[in-house]
Amino acid sequence: MHLVAVNNRIAEFAGDLAKASSLLSECDLEPVPTRSHHSEFSMDSLSLLGQALNDAWLAAKRKSMQQLQAHRNEFPLSPLFCDCPLLAPMGMGRRETAITQVLAWLLSPNESHGLGNRLLLAFVDAIPDAGELKTQILTEGSSHLSTHAEFSTADVGRADIVIFGGRSPGFKAWTVVVEAKVDASEGKEQSTRYATGFTSEFGECRFLYLTPDGKSAASGHFTPMRYRDLARHFIIALKDATELPGFSYARYFTNGMLRDLCGIRASSSMDEVLRSNAFEIEQLLQPSGTK
């Protein structure tokens, strides 16, 4: 039913687009309101660009519809098809400290959620070129891993999440430092200070800068990461965890991440999900193995 309705809407839109396009080719594209920026643009080229973007949008819309349908068949309990964001009802959907506290708890393999290291491995999967780290986690097991939220070090400041591993005999120690941002921007020399401070205290560290739009930190030591990529890998990891105690909690948290931090209309209604930005859906549901 949903697909039929959306297909009709797309067909209607494509028809209107074709009419608009033929009108465009007929009309004189030299509009000159008295106060205007038109002279700055070549209106013909802009019209062609608009057409190309519309075509891209239509193609993405079709693709995202197919992806959504397949995803629903494969994983009906996906966080994408859920109406319960964990933090938003408390007015904390974009509260950085609340998000990182929950995230740190979920990433810790030894907590009571019973999800083990699933979400930690999903998190590592979202880091570019982190294959070696993943192997280390798998080989070492979870007993010597520790995850901390709001981790303070003297003269450096508080990092949002710090994960320590490789502390058992025969393993190479590793540290992952996550600085998460929602609405705030980076503090003065914050990432540079963290990179220097944590490296001098804990040796080689992997630094991540987690933001809604994947922007870079001031320090080149930080790898940018989007909440959307994290949500994508969490969804993949949760597929086989529906029977575990912490599944619903992780599902609601991921649902909130999608709605509050990624602008994706996660909902039990397929029509509602389809009103999201088609390009975002396409990226969220791209096959695993691609970044």
Add this chain to the structure above:
Amino acid sequence: MSAHSLERSVALGFWTSHCDAMDAIYESSDPKLDPSLPYELASIVANEDQHAQITQVTEAAERDCDALLLMVEAKIADLVKEDLRLKVLQKAITNWSKKFEVRLKRDRSNMRAVVEVWVETCLTLGLSLHCTLWTPGGKAAAERNASIFRNLTGRRPIKGAEDRETSWDNGVLLLSRVPFKDHLGQEAIPTLDQERVVEAMYGEISTLQLPNALAEVLKAGR
């Protein structure tokens, strides 16, 4: 009040008409190199001419948005300054957001209210201009502030967690929102009538008795 007027914006009109695609490209760190950019868009930005045009539209949109927000912010700040009990202090700004802080004159407490105007893509409304009010105190403060507005004007601003269009935290009230799509021209490539956007926002804010409400909000929060 600023005597300048705003031009119709081709760039913001174009962005509003192609919001999904423009947002996806804008949020990409480097559209030409970003592997996460969807294939459909990657093939567009791979075209040198179209990439140059997108850059041109983006830069013009940032510039136009900056001018639009400065105009709205100045008009609202001027309105607030008419109340002799209040003083207005400028805050940090970006191309997509402007804000000012309001305090009671001769008040030694740290109580302040921050009025912010900003442009963001909403879930159903697309690119929209927002005006929000924040005071310290989280959920309780938002509740108290909402009741002050309701008592003064009979209208109840939306509190943070209640908004289905966009997400924000406790302590924030949405005073007004103007979707750009309501102010597009009829041209083949629609332009945004920025003057009408400013008027629509200012009209809404005027009916809220903002200066009086702000004075009450600040007194109640001390």
